[in-house]
Each structure stands twice: as structure tokens, then as C-alpha cells.
Amino acid sequence: MNKVYCFYALHYLFVLNSVLCRRSLAPFDVRIDHHKVETTNDLIVNTPRPRFSWKIPVSDDALQRNIHQAAYQIQLESIKLTAIEKPFRWDSECILSSASIHVPYTNKNDLLPSTYYRFRIRIWTTNSNESSQWTDWIQFRTPIFDLYRYIINEDDLNWIGSTKINMNELRKEFTVPNTSPVKSAFAYVSGLGYYEFYLNGNKVDLSRKLDPGWTTYELRTLLVAYDITSNITIGTNAIGIKLGNGWYSQEQHGESAYGPPRLLFTLFITFMNGDEVKVFSDQTWTGREGSIKHDSVYNGEFYDSRNDRPNWARPGFNDSLSAWIMPDLLPSPVNMSLGGIIIVQDMPPIRAGNDALHFEVSTDEQQRSYLKAEELGDIKGARLADGGVLKPINMWSSDSGLIIFDLGQNMAGWCRIKFRGPPGYGVYIRHGETITLPDIATNRSARNIYTENLRAATASDTYVLRGDPAGEVYEPTFTVHGFRYLSVFAPPNALTKDDVECPFVHSETTLKGSFSTSNPVVNQIQHNIQWGQLSNIMSLPTDCPQRNERRGWLGDAALSVDEALYNFDLIKFYQNFLNLIVDVQRPDGQVPNFVPGNSYPADSNWGTALPTITWQVYRHYHDLLTLESYYNNVVQYVEYLHNVYNTTGLVNFPIRYGDWVPPPPQPMTNKHLITSFGFLHDVYLLINMSQALSRKEDTNTYTILYQKLAEEFHRVFFNSSINSYADGMQAAQALALALPGVVPANVRSAVVDKLVADIRQNENHVTTGIVSTAQIYPVLSDNGYHDLALELISSTTYPSYGYMFTNRFENATTIWELWNAPLTGPGMNSRNHIMYGSVGAWFYSHLAGIDLSSNVLTIRPRMASEIKKHLMSKLDCQLSTLYGRVHVSYTRNEQDTAPKSILLRVTIPPNVQARVMFEPLFPGAQCQTLTENKKTIWSSHTSMMNVREFIVEKDSSNELMVVHVGSGHYEFHASWQ
The missing domain is CATH 2.60.420.10 (Maltose phosphorylase, domain 3)
Structure with a gap:
């Protein structure tokens, strides 16, 4: 736009508003390609056409109202150029627009791969007669965009490892000539299942853990990009890679195609004169078995520190005590015939401690000007704002001689423990979520940790001391545990609580929601939901973090996504999960019950993760590109359900899990009604998606289908003899009422009354499983019974959320898998499950009443x-x-x-x-x-x-x-x- 025209247009706007102010602050919380620049150290933009978002600053003056953006300007330019590269600069100039989210890069030329850029933004607003200040220049870089094509065309680049020994440490020295200054050094690393990257003796990213993200490796293997320019020195350099089994191990899955750990590594060093040095993973590397003798996600780690070689990743290292041998060339995990790819990991990594969680809202009681500490109640468990590292609140010796530590909070992670003892002394550490119940006969508790609910997962670590007289600290590398308690068997020295600290481990994210009330039961539930959600974001949304499962169950992910997006900034995390789902979507449209996995076909309330997560990401971020990216996959999935329906009708719509785990002794309601709900729910979401994308033909097609299904749902499942659906149970009524247009107006009040009567008959308790519990609270609030919904959420007797932390057996600090966990056997009894955390969305959408679903x-x-x-x-x-x-x-x-x-x-x-x-x-x-x-x-x-x-x-x-x-x-x- 012509700058002169823009000036006069803006001048007219400001005069019209009759507001004259000094130049305002710069835009803040800037994002590019959804990456939050303030919390991203090495900012990598994996698209040649990024989009920008920012927030408009306001002063503390409470009288400033109705502030809108009038225009913006973005400047972007290439930096750190070699002598042969041409400079690039894009200036949007002044654009008259109120758009401040997902603003496109509009230059006709795409950004180049493997290039440094920087950008800055300024805006004009309706409360100022001049532009804001510019943001600081924000630097980012692009990776190799077509990375997989480069890898498969590079003959010297190979996956390396060993089928002969447990080769989990590999090293390589290389020389950087002093012919020209180094412009850039970009490394790409994939170590399967997990790896750690060292350069010249130092770990490249200290808090980054359990890389790369878990995927269906034969279809999508993630490669992590690093900028190590500042770490490279002239002369000899050394690379060190530690490898772990992770999810690539046959021990985890029994997958015959998986095997020993392997490494793919490439380093590109570019000099200012245009010269390059390349370092690839090949047979010039050497490898050995390091201190980690065995590692397993489920079964922990065996670490013999006598095998430590402190300088193993430094130049000039010479080991006279170990045999370093040439690695084998191993096959790629990626199956090209199936369309598999290797791609840059484009989501925040798993991190440990205070680097894992950032804050956009306050969690400090002192910052709450409208709620006093005594009104909040006493929250059991640790605070998210305490730094991400937990210390024990109690310790004791059990009847069996174990030293038990209580962290006071169920969590996912591991512990750092200080030991002092002779070389070769072995210490056994085990983790659990609760302690054993009292013996009924003697009314005595052994106060041991309870591990039976971990099933086949030992969740144990073994550490062998090297005998350092100054003491030594053990911290696991390639495992993760879900626990509140840990036991140490026969430590070599007397331990105190100060000898133990445990970092909270999860995918890096930002807390964006804070919710508290004068109801202490609700506050504790909110606490438990947030800790449970964080415990279950481990590169993909898991069901639980402790037992031999931890899978990406689609049902759990679909139920919790709305709550998760109210509480945490997770758009990249969920886009990655959607990619994992569509990777394994079959040609007929069906998806499995969990990913990675091959449990086909999915129950409809599990497969709904594809449309539900797509829609919720759009709803929370107003990002049409997400809808466009996965829309065809959603259509394909809905059409699969449609084809199933054409064979079965709703009356026999197929069932697998149904309304999972209602509270005993309650039965499950009509299972075909439950799965039919999932089908109708997804058709309705597809109508909304097609409207948002202006796909009018699809809107018409699926509206007609939905109307047909709504009529059939009522006709098939409504029981006129009792004036309610199916058997009259709460689940049937809640699910029917949650579907728009299903319950006719002439019976709606009767159905609502039946739901309420059943709740009253059960002494103000739910009888619902995971699918209907997610619906029952908003259904009650939207149908004139908000009081009853508040009574249900405030209950502390069985079955209720409050019972989880007020029963006489144990006090939950996360959400249980089962309503009656302490009284149920160990087979399926997690104390840290997120599927019932769905109620957290109702906290924001109804109790606080924040609705993000439209432009207003x-x-x-x-x-x-x-x-x-x-x-x-x-x-x-x-x-x-x-x-x-x-x-x-x-x-x-x-x-x-x-x-x-x-x-x-x-x-x-x-x-x-x-x-x-x-x-x-x-x-x-x-x-x-x-x-x-x-x-x-x-x-x-x-x-x-x-x-x-x-x-x-x-x-x-x-x-x-x-x-x-x-x-x-x-x-x-x-x-x-």
C-alpha cells in the first residue's frame, strides 16, 4: 500500500477517535508459525511461508478502552550471509488491518532453507496518533525443508549402531579449518529410540530429554535440528551421542521390525567464504557400551558409574579401559514403500524441571486480588510455580527396611539422588503412586510403596557407585516414571530429604489458564487436572505415565483436549498428534484406538480424536489452516463411519469400549447408543468445519445426514414406556441431550427430569463413564440445573471427584482412572489418568463462562x-x-x-x-x-x-x-x- 495513502488514512482514523497519546509500547508475545519467540531459544521455522501473531500492549491506565489495531508493518530480512549469498529484505509496509493473529507472509518469494532471518513488527492503534515502537529484531532460522529427499540422496549418510554389542555411546572427531570465519553449523540428529547430544564434552541442550518424539517410526521418524555455531571451535572438535532404547525397543512393544538403538547424524558447517564441511554418521565413528547397561521406558535403568568416561566427548580422548569399535551400518527405520518420511521435529521437546513450563498467567495466591488465601482452601500437592523440581515432604523406614520418600505430589519424571559409598556398591530404587493399605487383621500398615498397579513395569532404577569420595549424584537418562513415592533399598549412606530432588518431566509448554473459586473441592480438582495433564503430555498425549502402557489412546486425548487447551499452550503438540493419526489412517478412512499402534478399527468415541482435536485446536486458536490441513482426513473418517452405519444402522452400531469404567456397581448403559453418540458428534463437527471453510456442498450433505441420524437416534433409543432414552440411566440421557436436535421439544423436559431424578436417586452422584461424564456437567448447566452440577462437583463421597482426595485411604493429587481406586484390584488402576479430567473444560466454559467459539x-x-x-x-x-x-x-x-x-x-x-x-x-x-x-x-x-x-x-x-x-x-x- 502507498505509504502516503496509509498515512492519511491513519491520520483520519486517529482524528475520528479524538485520542492523542505518546508512542505506545511495542507489540509483545510475538509468535511465528505458532512458536512463542520469548520461550524458544533456537527458533526454527519449518515453513517457507510463515505466519505471525502478536499482542497489542496497553498501559496500566484502566480508562483505556476499546483499543483496536488500525494497521501493522512487518519487516523481515536475511542475516549472517556468506560472500556468495544475496541479501533479502521484505517490508510489508503499512497495512491497514486489524489482523494480529496468523498474519501471513505475503512476499512472492519463499524463504530459503538453511538460512538465518530476523523480523520485527510495529502497529498503529486507535488510541494513538503514531505507530508503536518496533519490537526488537527477532532472529530465526529455517531448516532443510525437503530434508528426507536430501537424506536418501546422500550416499555417505547412514544409520549406525550395533547388532553385536549394546552400543549406546558413539563418538566422532572432526577438524574445522581456519580458512574463513564460521557462518553457521547446523546439526540434525535422530537417535532411536532416544539420544543425548554432546559436543566438545558438553551436552548441547541440558534440559532437553527423551528425544526424539515417539512416532510410528516406519511412517514418520523425527529428526531434531540444532544450531551449534557458537559451540564449534577452530581445530579438532568431538561429537558424542548417547543412545537409549526408548519406544524403538522390542521390549516395549514386541515389534519384530524394531531392534537395537541406531543413530542418524549430519552436521553442515558453512564458512563466510561459502566453503562447507560436512560430518555424517558412518563407519568412521567408534562406539562402545557405556555406563547404561540396560534402559527401558517401563523397567527403568541399570547404570554402572564405574564405566563413566568423563572426557569421552572431548577432542583427543583416549580410553585405555574400554573397547571402542566400528559401528555397523543399520537399516533405516523408515519404510519408503509405505510413504514413510524423516522430518524435522516441529513441536517443543520434552524437558525437565523449570525449563519445561512457562507462565502467561499467575498461579500465586498473593496475586489474586479477588480471592484470599483462606478462601482458596488448602491445596494438597505441589505448586506448578515452585520451579518444576520437587523435594520430599516426608521420609521413613518401612517395615521391610526400605527408605521411603514422599514427594507429596503424583508426577511424571525421575529423581536425582546423592550417594556416598564404596565403588561397586549397588543401590536399587523403585517408584510407586501410593503406599500399601493397612492390614485389616492387625490394622497396621507396612508403609511400603504399592507397585502392583504398575503391572509388568518394574519402574525401578539400579545404580552402581564408582566410589567418589566427594559423593556422586545419580539421575536416570532414558527412562521416565509416574510416581509420588520412591523407595531406596539399602543405600550406602544415611539419606536425608535434602539428598533427593525430582524434576517434573513433560513436553515443554506454557500455562495459559488459571482457575480458582471459593469452593476448595473445585480448586483441588483443578490442581489435580493440571498436574495430571502435564504428566500425560510426553511428546504425545498418553493415558497414564506409570504402568506398562502409556499409549497415545485416542479416547483419552479426545476427552481431554478441550480442557488441555484451556490450561496450556499446546497447538504444536496436538498438530503433531494429528499427524500421527493421519499417518496410520487406512485408505477406507478408519483409524486405530491408539497411536502408535494397530488396534483397528477404533471405537467411535476413540476415533473421534481426529475430528475433535482438529476442531478444538481451531476453536482455541482460530486457525483455519489447521482445519484445511486435516479436513479431508476428517471427511474420510466420517465416511468410514457412514459406511459402517449403512450396514448396521444405529441400533447395532459397533461397540468396543463404550462408556468406559462407570463407577461400580453401576452397569454401562446401551452400548450402541454410546457409539452412535460418537458418530453423530463427529458428523456435527464436520458440519461446523465445512461452514468455517465455506464448503457449502459439504455443509448441505452432512446437514441432511445429521438430520436423518438425529431422527433415527430418537426413534431407535427413546423408550416411551419410561419417557427417557434406553434404560433411563444418566449416561443415555446426558448423551442424547448433548447432541443438538436429537431430543424433540415435546419430550426434552421429561428427559431432563429423568436425568435429574436418577442423579437424586443415586444421592447426588454420577453413574457415568468417561464419555458421558464429559457431557453431564455442561448438559445440566445448559438445561436449568446448574445448582445440581455444582452439587455433583462439590461432592466428596463415593463416587465423585472429591472422593479421590478425601477418602480415608489416600489423597489424590492427580485424577484417578477409577472412581474407587483404593478398593479395586491392581490390573487397571492408575492414579494419574487424564480421561476424567474432561470436566476441566466446563470450569472455563461454564463456571467462568468463557466462550471462544466465535469472533465475539x-x-x-x-x-x-x-x-x-x-x-x-x-x-x-x-x-x-x-x-x-x-x-x-x-x-x-x-x-x-x-x-x-x-x-x-x-x-x-x-x-x-x-x-x-x-x-x-x-x-x-x-x-x-x-x-x-x-x-x-x-x-x-x-x-x-x-x-x-x-x-x-x-x-x-x-x-x-x-x-x-x-x-x-x-x-x-x-x-x-
Whole structure:
């Protein structure tokens, strides 16, 4: 756009707004290709046409409202060029646009591979007469885009390892000539199953663990890109790679195609004069068995530190005590005939400790201006903000002589333990989620850790001391445990709590949601959900982190994705998981029950992960490209279900798992109804996707199909003799009510009444499994029974979420797999499962009332009646969106003179329009006055209010009050009679 025209257009806009301010701060929280630049050290953009997002800064002045972006400018240029490379610069110039998320790179030329770039952004807003400051220049680099083609065409590049010995340490020395300054040194590493990368004696990325991400290796193997330019020295350099079995081991899967660890490595060093040095994995490397004698994800690690060679990855290393031999050339894990690829890992890695979790919202009670510490209640477990490393809160000697440490929090990770003892002394360490129950006959507890629920996983580590007189610290390398307790058998020295620290380990992410209320039961559930979710993001969403399973179950992932995206920034994580699903999608459209895996066909409530995750990622990030990328796969999957339906109808729609693990002794409701729900749910999602993408023909096709299925669902499953669905159980009613247009208007109230009656009959408890539990809370809130939903979530008797941490046996700090875990056998009894964590989405969508599903943000906290207001009289919720932080906080009956009232504080970020909705506080209530910052903006005694900034509407059908607002901080007070 012509700069002169842009200047006059902006000048007109600013005069129109009559606001003159000094130059504003620069945009912040900048993202490129969804990567958060503030928390990414080596920023790699794996696309030649990236997109940009940023947030608009505002001052602390609470009077600044209705701020919108008027224009933006992006400048991008190549840097660190060799003598033969041509400089590149792109300037978008001033673009009149309010777009601040997913803004495209619009230059006609693609970005080049293996190139450094930098960019900066500035904006114009409606509250300033000049541009903002520029952001600092932000550097990134591109990898080799067509990496697999390069690899298969490079004859000197091979996978190496050994079929003869446990070759888990490999090294290679190379020389860097002093002919020209080094411009760049890019390494690409894939060590299967896991690896660690050392250069010149130092680990390249200290907190990076369990690389690369777990995939169906024959179809997709991930290669990790490193910029090691600053680590390279002139002269001799040395590379060291440690290898672990990881998920590539036959021990984990019994996969005959998998085998011993192997390495693919390439290093490109480019000099300023254009010369190159390449280092490949080949038979010029040497390898040996290192200190790790055995490693297993399930069964832990055996580490003999007497085999440590401290300088093994340094130049000039000479080992007179070990045999370093030439590695074998091993076959690639990738099956080209199946379309397999090797590709750069484009999601955050697994990390340990404080590098694993970043924060966009506060979790500190002292920062909550609207909830006091005593109102929050005493939260059991560790705080996320404490640094990601847990210390024991207690220790004791068990009846069997073990030293037991209690971390006070169930988690995923491992421990660093300090030992001092003679060389060759072996220490056995075991992990567990709980301790043994008391003996009924003697009422005594052995206070040993309970490991039977780990099934075939030993979850144990063995460490053999080297005898360092100064002491030594053991920390596992290629395993991970799910645990709260650890036992140490016969340590060589007396241990104290200070000798143990345990890093929390999970895929790197950012906390973007914070939710607390005056209801301590809900606060503990929220705590348990967040810790359970983090424990189960380990390069892919797992079901549990402790036993011999830890698979990417699609059902668990589908149920938890909405909750996970409210709490954590995980778009790259879930895009990777969607890739894993479509990798194994069969030509007829079916997907398995878990990935990696071949459990075909999926139960419909498991296969729904493909459409559900696609839709939820779009809903939370408003990223149409995600819909476009996976839309055809979703259509293919829905058509597979459609073809199955054409054979079976809904009445016999196939079942595998159904409404998994309802609370004993409750049975499962009609299983075909449950799987039919999954089918209808996915057809409805596909209609929404096609509308978002303007696929009108598909919208029409699947709307007709859905209407047919909705009529059939009611006809087949409605039981007119009891005026409810199937056998009248809660699950059947909740699932039917959750499907739009299924329950006819003339029976809807009867179905809702049946659901409520069954809950009351069960003394205000659920009888639902994982599929219907995810639906029952929003169904109750949306159908006039929000009080009952609050009673259910506040319950502490069996079966309930509250029972998990108030029973007399054990206090949960994560979500259980089973409602009655302490009273059930070990076969399937995880204490850290995320599938029931689905209720966390209802916390944000209904209790805080934040709805992200449209371009207009909706804030509609669901209100308990005056009778039940004690269940939730205060709430505080923060949610960091791509536009900025949304803050919702309310206090019931805040003023003694207005007993039936609510004080609602709302913060809306810039560039956002919102509608704030006030629900009646009791049946039949009507709003009397609505004030903002103590100024009346609506009154029932005045036919019209003329208040600048606010458009107030009253919905006479349900007495809702609706206020339309722009960005800013607002304090509303609504009184009801």
C-alpha cells in the first residue's frame, strides 16, 4: 500500500477517535508459525511461508478502552550471509488491518532453507496518533525443508549402531579449518529410540530429554535440528551421542521390525567464504557400551558409574579401559514403500524441571486480588510455580527396611539422588503412586510403596557407585516414571530429604489458564487436572505415565483436549498428534484406538480424536489452516463411519469400549447408543468445519445426514414406556441431550427430569463413564440445573471427584482412572489418568463462562441460585488468548445493602469485542440495576439509558442481561429482585 495513502488514512482514523497519546509500547508475545519467540531459544521455522501473531500492549491506565489495531508493518530480512549469498529484505509496509493473529507472509518469494532471518513488527492503534515502537529484531532460522529427499540422496549418510554389542555411546572427531570465519553449523540428529547430544564434552541442550518424539517410526521418524555455531571451535572438535532404547525397543512393544538403538547424524558447517564441511554418521565413528547397561521406558535403568568416561566427548580422548569399535551400518527405520518420511521435529521437546513450563498467567495466591488465601482452601500437592523440581515432604523406614520418600505430589519424571559409598556398591530404587493399605487383621500398615498397579513395569532404577569420595549424584537418562513415592533399598549412606530432588518431566509448554473459586473441592480438582495433564503430555498425549502402557489412546486425548487447551499452550503438540493419526489412517478412512499402534478399527468415541482435536485446536486458536490441513482426513473418517452405519444402522452400531469404567456397581448403559453418540458428534463437527471453510456442498450433505441420524437416534433409543432414552440411566440421557436436535421439544423436559431424578436417586452422584461424564456437567448447566452440577462437583463421597482426595485411604493429587481406586484390584488402576479430567473444560466454559467459539468473545458465568450460592460465591479465572489476557472474577452478594447481587470484574484484551452476560441469580429474578464503575448503565425504572461505550440488551425469554463491550477492564454490579 502507498505509504502516503496509509498515512492519511491513519491520520483520519486517529482524528475520528479524538485520542492523542505518546508512542505506545511495542507489540509483545510475538509468535511465528505458532512458536512463542520469548520461550524458544533456537527458533526454527519449518515453513517457507510463515505466519505471525502478536499482542497489542496497553498501559496500566484502566480508562483505556476499546483499543483496536488500525494497521501493522512487518519487516523481515536475511542475516549472517556468506560472500556468495544475496541479501533479502521484505517490508510489508503499512497495512491497514486489524489482523494480529496468523498474519501471513505475503512476499512472492519463499524463504530459503538453511538460512538465518530476523523480523520485527510495529502497529498503529486507535488510541494513538503514531505507530508503536518496533519490537526488537527477532532472529530465526529455517531448516532443510525437503530434508528426507536430501537424506536418501546422500550416499555417505547412514544409520549406525550395533547388532553385536549394546552400543549406546558413539563418538566422532572432526577438524574445522581456519580458512574463513564460521557462518553457521547446523546439526540434525535422530537417535532411536532416544539420544543425548554432546559436543566438545558438553551436552548441547541440558534440559532437553527423551528425544526424539515417539512416532510410528516406519511412517514418520523425527529428526531434531540444532544450531551449534557458537559451540564449534577452530581445530579438532568431538561429537558424542548417547543412545537409549526408548519406544524403538522390542521390549516395549514386541515389534519384530524394531531392534537395537541406531543413530542418524549430519552436521553442515558453512564458512563466510561459502566453503562447507560436512560430518555424517558412518563407519568412521567408534562406539562402545557405556555406563547404561540396560534402559527401558517401563523397567527403568541399570547404570554402572564405574564405566563413566568423563572426557569421552572431548577432542583427543583416549580410553585405555574400554573397547571402542566400528559401528555397523543399520537399516533405516523408515519404510519408503509405505510413504514413510524423516522430518524435522516441529513441536517443543520434552524437558525437565523449570525449563519445561512457562507462565502467561499467575498461579500465586498473593496475586489474586479477588480471592484470599483462606478462601482458596488448602491445596494438597505441589505448586506448578515452585520451579518444576520437587523435594520430599516426608521420609521413613518401612517395615521391610526400605527408605521411603514422599514427594507429596503424583508426577511424571525421575529423581536425582546423592550417594556416598564404596565403588561397586549397588543401590536399587523403585517408584510407586501410593503406599500399601493397612492390614485389616492387625490394622497396621507396612508403609511400603504399592507397585502392583504398575503391572509388568518394574519402574525401578539400579545404580552402581564408582566410589567418589566427594559423593556422586545419580539421575536416570532414558527412562521416565509416574510416581509420588520412591523407595531406596539399602543405600550406602544415611539419606536425608535434602539428598533427593525430582524434576517434573513433560513436553515443554506454557500455562495459559488459571482457575480458582471459593469452593476448595473445585480448586483441588483443578490442581489435580493440571498436574495430571502435564504428566500425560510426553511428546504425545498418553493415558497414564506409570504402568506398562502409556499409549497415545485416542479416547483419552479426545476427552481431554478441550480442557488441555484451556490450561496450556499446546497447538504444536496436538498438530503433531494429528499427524500421527493421519499417518496410520487406512485408505477406507478408519483409524486405530491408539497411536502408535494397530488396534483397528477404533471405537467411535476413540476415533473421534481426529475430528475433535482438529476442531478444538481451531476453536482455541482460530486457525483455519489447521482445519484445511486435516479436513479431508476428517471427511474420510466420517465416511468410514457412514459406511459402517449403512450396514448396521444405529441400533447395532459397533461397540468396543463404550462408556468406559462407570463407577461400580453401576452397569454401562446401551452400548450402541454410546457409539452412535460418537458418530453423530463427529458428523456435527464436520458440519461446523465445512461452514468455517465455506464448503457449502459439504455443509448441505452432512446437514441432511445429521438430520436423518438425529431422527433415527430418537426413534431407535427413546423408550416411551419410561419417557427417557434406553434404560433411563444418566449416561443415555446426558448423551442424547448433548447432541443438538436429537431430543424433540415435546419430550426434552421429561428427559431432563429423568436425568435429574436418577442423579437424586443415586444421592447426588454420577453413574457415568468417561464419555458421558464429559457431557453431564455442561448438559445440566445448559438445561436449568446448574445448582445440581455444582452439587455433583462439590461432592466428596463415593463416587465423585472429591472422593479421590478425601477418602480415608489416600489423597489424590492427580485424577484417578477409577472412581474407587483404593478398593479395586491392581490390573487397571492408575492414579494419574487424564480421561476424567474432561470436566476441566466446563470450569472455563461454564463456571467462568468463557466462550471462544466465535469472533465475539462471550463471558457468561453460570450462576448458582441464592439457595446454593455457598457452593461458589467467588470465582477468579485468567485465560491468556492469542489476543491477550481475559480475566473474569465475580463475588456474589458483594454489598450488604444489595443481598441479591453480583460484582463481576472483566478484562477484555485489545482487538477484541465481547458480550458480557448476566444470569438471574434465582428463579424468576429480574434485573433492577446494572452499573459499571458505580455508574448506572441500565435500570428497570428507566426506559432508555444513554451511556457512552455500552450497548445493553435484555433477553425477555430468559431474563439474561447482555452488555456489549470492547477491550478494557470493567467492574459491573448487577442487582436482582
